[in-house]
Amino acid sequence: MTLDPYALCPCGSGKKFKWCCQPFYKDIDRAFTQLRNGQDDAAKKIMEQVVQDHPNTAEVWGRRAELYWELDQRDEAERSLDRALELQPHYATAYLLRGMLRHEEGEIPGALLLYRKATDYFDPSAREQLAEAWFCVGQCEVMLNRPLAVRAAWQIALNLQPANEVVQNSLQKYFETQSPYPTLARKAWSFRSIAPDADPQRAQAWDKALGAAATGKLTDALRAFEQVTAVAPADADAWFNLGLCRAWLGDNAAALEAFDQCVSAELDDDRAGEAWALAEILRFGHGMEESCDWAERMVRYQIVDIQKLGAALKNDRRFTDLRQMESGAVGGVLLERPMPAAHHNLALFELPKLLAYVAITNNALVLQNGNSERLQQARQLVESSLGGAIEFREESLRAPEFVRTFQLLLDLRLPSGIADDLAAKLMREAIVQYLEENWPRRHLRSLGMITPLDAVGHAVLRRKVLGLVNFIDDLTHSYVPLPYNVDRLRHKLGLPMMGAESPAVVSGKPVDISAMNAAELASLNVDELSDADLELAMQTGRRLDASELAGKFARALITRPGNAQSPDRFTAFNHLIQLALAADQPEEALGLVEAGMKHDCEHNEGRRRNDYDLCGAQIYLKAGQPEQAHAAFCRLVERLPSNFDLLGKASEGMLRANRRAEAAEFAEKGAAAARAKGDKDRLGYFEELLAAAKR
Numbered sequence: 001m002t003l004d005p006y007a008l009c010p011c012g013s014g015k016k017f018k019w020c021c022q023p024f025y026k027d028i029d030r031a032f033t034q035l036r037n038g039q040d041d042a043a044k045k046i047m048e049q050v051v052q053d054h055p056n057t058a059e060v061w062g063r064r065a066e067l068y069w070e071l072d073q074r075d076e077a078e079r080s081l082d083r084a085l086e087l088q089p090h091y092a093t094a095y096l097l098r099g100m101l102r103h104e105e106g107e108i109p110g111a112l113l114l115y116r117k118a119t120d121y122f123d124p125s126a127r128e129q130l131a132e133a134w135f136c137v138g139q140c141e142v143m144l145n146r147p148l149a150v151r152a153a154w155q156i157a158l159n160l161q162p163a164n165e166v167v168q169n170s171l172q173k174y175f176e177t178q179s180p181y182p183t184l185a186r187k188a189w190s191f192r193s194i195a196p197d198a199d200p201q202r203a204q205a206w207d208k209a210l211g212a213a214a215t216g217k218l219t220d221a222l223r224a225f226e227q228v229t230a231v232a233p234a235d236a237d238a239w240f241n242l243g244l245c246r247a248w249l250g251d252n253a254a255a256l257e258a259f260d261q262c263v264s265a266e267l268d269d270d271r272a273g274e275a276w277a278l279a280e281i282l283r284f285g286h287g288m289e290e291s292c293d294w295a296e297r298m299v300r301y302q303i304v305d306i307q308k309l310g311a312a313l314k315n316d317r318r319f320t321d322l323r324q325m326e327s328g329a330v331g332g333v334l335l336e337r338p339m340p341a342a343h344h345n346l347a348l349f350e351l352p353k354l355l356a357y358v359a360i361t362n363n364a365l366v367l368q369n370g371n372s373e374r375l376q377q378a379r380q381l382v383e384s385s386l387g388g389a390i391e392f393r394e395e396s397l398r399a400p401e402f403v404r405t406f407q408l409l410l411d412l413r414l415p416s417g418i419a420d421d422l423a424a425k426l427m428r429e430a431i432v433q434y435l436e437e438n439w440p441r442r443h444l445r446s447l448g449m450i451t452p453l454d455a456v457g458h459a460v461l462r463r464k465v466l467g468l469v470n471f472i473d474d475l476t477h478s479y480v481p482l483p484y485n486v487d488r489l490r491h492k493l494g495l496p497m498m499g500a501e502s503p504a505v506v507s508g509k510p511v512d513i514s515a516m517n518a519a520e521l522a523s524l525n526v527d528e529l530s531d532a533d534l535e536l537a538m539q540t541g542r543r544l545d546a547s548e549l550a551g552k553f554a555r556a557l558i559t560r561p562g563n564a565q566s567p568d569r570f571t572a573f574n575h576l577i578q579l580a581l582a583a584d585q586p587e588e589a590l591g592l593v594e595a596g597m598k599h600d601c602e603h604n605e606g607r608r609r610n611d612y613d614l615c616g617a618q619i620y621l622k623a624g625q626p627e628q629a630h631a632a633f634c635r636l637v638e639r640l641p642s643n644f645d646l647l648g649k650a651s652e653g654m655l656r657a658n659r660r661a662e663a664a665e666f667a668e669k670g671a672a673a674a675r676a677k678g679d680k681d682r683l684g685y686f687e688e689l690l691a692a693a694k695r
């Protein structure tokens, strides 16, 4: 092939061929032809001659690196790249090649830095090389879970080479057809335009910034918006654009700071909500583990006895859904207890909680969960039941895949053979419990460790809650649609809804008590409600932390005659007992325990006897009546002789009341039971109690 000497050089330097690579182009071409024909030695010989003839040309050393890499002589390739960069520190091809070497070794953050340098140093006319470098940037950003940076990089690559099918297909796969991302992360975000009433000087600065971005020079646009925000720190839109620029460049931590400024300066709820939802997406990126509220904890054990592990896994029904995954590892889940059999009125509380996702490779057992309390439970369980087969190695934190967070919302495993409508009902209940009861009470990093329930009362934080709820809303729609209307959550938190009407009330008539907010609950007429509705209203009030309101419904419920459909009234009695205790009225609380127990004996076959006795024992302790407390504990222990929880509570309680002999008695029983079960952790605990009682 002969090249036009006055065309641009194919090496991407931006110079004319004649003044760049022409003197050695043919020889290098010849070396690579020999390589393709399997003549490795001949190829090397030619290349070494070129290097001798042009020892001070970076491009020659770069091509030599490429040749040695193809020959799998990586050290020699690295040395060539060192030499090339010594001769020409901004030699883009060397950064691209070195990036590829790191990439192949799995050193992704290092490879990414090198690729980004290459995109900075290639001449704008080197479209093919630039497109390749940007494509590689996107590939790394995929691994680092930064979808905005992926999309930006591949879009630039496509602008440089519109017919490149690899880039087209990658964009389609990751952002359309089989996207692993939620909709907010798939979206083609664009800069906000300047407000029409902005003063002309600022408009000029904006034009400059937008112009830089339009040419694909993201770093120029970045600098321009840094200047705009420095001059006009109250310009929310400029902060938004700066955040977007930083996110496109994969700098999620800095982008988050810009979005934080944006939300503080923003006066419009919708726009603030949009910015903070986007910020939440950025928290899933590599390096953001410490600021992500959905971060996943991971515990790794080394397998030391695979036979023993295999046998234990086979016999322990708490490990379920074990199957071979695409990666070759075996994956499954660990439940807190074995799954019960399906029956037609299975309730949510009967289902075991998911303690961890489990993965087993050749030599490692890995447990993961976004809920760290559950993961700690999983650790205890695994270490006591698989001891000897595994050895603890490390615990770490990582930003999860988005789909994992989606699974967290639907944190539920169901027994096989369960009817479809019951499964759907339980799923709905689980989501309601997670989103309306647990999530609003979490201390979130995205809210400066404030809970959503508290944050809605604060001007700026309230806008952040809007964004977080938008993110959750997006998650519920992005994969398999979840059976939950997020307006329920907005309504409960007092945030503006997407729909026009309250999800709880249609044309002034209550349709769904569980979706009500406190004001709607308060307006219900107790006498018009069925027993089941009263129970639901009480539960809904408790979820909203409206204890007094819940108490009103509980009080109404316990005065009603027994009901064969819902014979169990423990929840209602217990709520009132807790209210009485909070008001420092132990006598009233004890009266409620007695009344509750009577109702339970008459209508519920005494199924809740133990719960009431435990309540009673603790109230007696509080009220300074240790004899009665001891009697209640003894009744319980007689019925549940090896219940560790109970024995622990009894011993601790008597110890607090300074009844050492009785405390020691319960601790002895606990220690004996622990010894019988070979439970070392619990044995240690009871021995400590015993020592304290005898001190």
Ligand SMILES: [Zn+2]
Binding pocket: 009, 010, 011, 012, 013, 020, 021, 022, 059
């Ligand atoms: Zn050249």
